[in-house]
Amino acid sequence: MPRSTERGLALILVLWSLVLLTTIGLSFGYAVRVETAGGLALSDQVRAEAVAAAGVRRAIAALLVKDAKLRWATDGAVREVPWQDAVLRVSVRPENAKIDLNLAPRELLMGLFANLLPESDAEALAEAVVLQRQGGEEPSEQEAPAAAPPRAGRAGRAAEPVEPKRPKQAFVTVGELVRVPGFAPAAVQRLRPYLSVHSGSAKVDAATADLEVLAAIPGVSRDSAQRFVQERTARLGTGERLDLSSLGAGPDHVEARSTAKATNIRAVAHLRGGAGATVEAVLQLGRGG
Numbered sequence: 522m523p524r525s526t527e528r529g530l531a532l533i534l535v536l537w538s539l540v541l542l543t544t545i546g547l548s549f550g551y552a553v554r555v556e557t558a559g560g561l562a563l564s565d566q567v568r569a570e571a572v573a574a575a576g577v578r579r580a581i582a583a584l585l586v587k588d589a590k591l592r593w594a595t596d597g598a599v600r601e602v603p604w605q606d607a608v609l610r611v612s613v614r615p616e617n618a619k620i621d622l623n624l625a626p627r628e629l630l631m632g633l634f635a636n637l638l639p640e641s642d643a644e645a646l647a648e649a650v651v652l653q654r655q656g657g658e659e660p661s662e663q664e665a666p667a668a669a670p671p672r673a674g675r676a677g678r679a680a681e682p683v684e685p686k687r688p689k690q691a692f693v694t695v696g697e698l699v700r701v702p703g704f705a706p707a708a709v710q711r712l713r714p715y716l717s718v719h720s721g722s723a724k725v726d727a728a729t730a731d732l733e734v735l736a737a738i739p740g741v742s743r744d745s746a747q748r749f750v751q752e753r754t755a756r757l758g759t760g761e762r763l764d765l766s767s768l769g770a771g772p773d774h775v776e777a778r779s780t781a782k783a784t785n786i787r788a789v790a791h792l793r794g795g796a797g798a799t800v801e802a803v804l805q806l807g808r809g810g
Contacts, residue, residue, distance in 0.1 A: 565796035569607070573800035576602055576611045576788030581804060584613065584784065595784055597729035598757060608791045614729035615779035616803055617720035620737065622692040624723040627651050629774055632737035637711050641703065649701050654691040692718045719783040719803045726779040728753065728763055738774045782806070 579602055583593040593600070597614035620633055627647045635643035692698065695716045699709045715733050725734055727749075735746035749767045756763070763777045784804045791797040 565792055565794050566798065569790050569792050569796040569798035570800065572604060572607050572609055572790035572792070573788040573798045575604075576609045576790060577786050577800050577802045580611050580613050580786045580788065581802075584804065584806070595729070595779070596757065604790075606793050609788065610790075611786065611788045613787075614785050615720070615726045615781040616717050616783035616785045617722040617724065617776075617779055617781035618726045618729040618731065618734065618785060619715055619717035619720060620725060620734055621717050621720040621722060622650065622695060622698065623654060623690050623718055624721070626723060626774070628739045629725075629737060632739055633712065633715060633733070636733060636736055636743070637715070638708055641708070646701075646703050649703050650698070653701050656691065690718060694718060717785075717803075719805070720781045721783065722776075722779075722781050724774055724776045726781065727765055727768070727775040727777055728779065730775070735768070735775075738768065741768050 580593065583591070584595075586592045593613050595613050595615055597612055597618065599610050599612045602609040602611055620629055622630075627650075630650055631643045631647035634641060634646045638646070695713050695718060696709065698704050698712070698716070699706055715731060715737075725738075727735070732743075732746055732750050735741060735749060736743045738746075745767055752767065753763065765775065765777055768775065782805055784806070786802045786804060787799065788801075789797070789799045
């Protein structure tokens with residue numbers, strides 16, 4: 522083979538090697554940039570979640586403070602908590618601002634399903650939830666056996682009473698709704714912000730309930746619910762008594778002053794870089810705080 526031909530082949534091999542090495546280098550550089558950007562985004566997301574969680578702890582501390590002037594009211598008002606390099610907003614309201622899956626009447630559930638899942642059969646979905654509840658409850662008071670007599674105590678000591686069993690909840694979490702026929706995961710995700718399993722009340726708190734919850738009340742149109750929310754916002758902090766007349770037949774399913782023992786805390790954090798997170802918690806205060 523002539524020497525010129527060998528030199529030509531060698532040049533071609535060198536050029537192909539350079540192209541290959543350049544391609545590998547560019548690919549590696551691109552992968553590094555992508556991984557770095559992904560790592561920074563994940564870091565910002567973790568930071569946002571940590572800030573939101575701190576907002577929840579701040580609210581808990583404000584609810585437990587003994588000084589009534591410093592204690593936060595469970596009025597649903599959004600409070601902005603000062604935070605460096607982030608905007609942190611926290612709201613506190615009774616848990617029965619949401620509709621309780623275990624206690625709400627069929628028609629209230631049906632109203633929520635009809636508004637948020639318009640393409641579904643709201644009546645069938647509400648019936649499925651009620652059937653699930655009936656399967657998860659203990660016998661009713663009429664069917665339940667009488668409470669056991671107190672245990673005999675030792676000499677000089679009072680007998681210890683036996684507490685009756687508490688009703689068993691059909692739904693322990695809202696996420697369990699996905700196991701009920703007819704509820705797809707996307708539908709449960711849509712309903713989740715407006716449902717609860719901790720309120721302990723069949724009625725909703727009119728003073729803090731969201732528009733979607735109020736619009737789900739039988740006999741209440743979305744327009745009337747929206748007007749009620751506007752009037753409620755205008756009266757916030759004035760001390761005026763809440764007027765439920767604009768809800769029409771709705772007062773049968775709402776209460777003007779919440780009796781729920783559980784409190785809902787919602788914290789929303791937004792970092793300056795754009796990352797955001799929401800943390801929601803339920804707080805139930807006992808005799809010891």
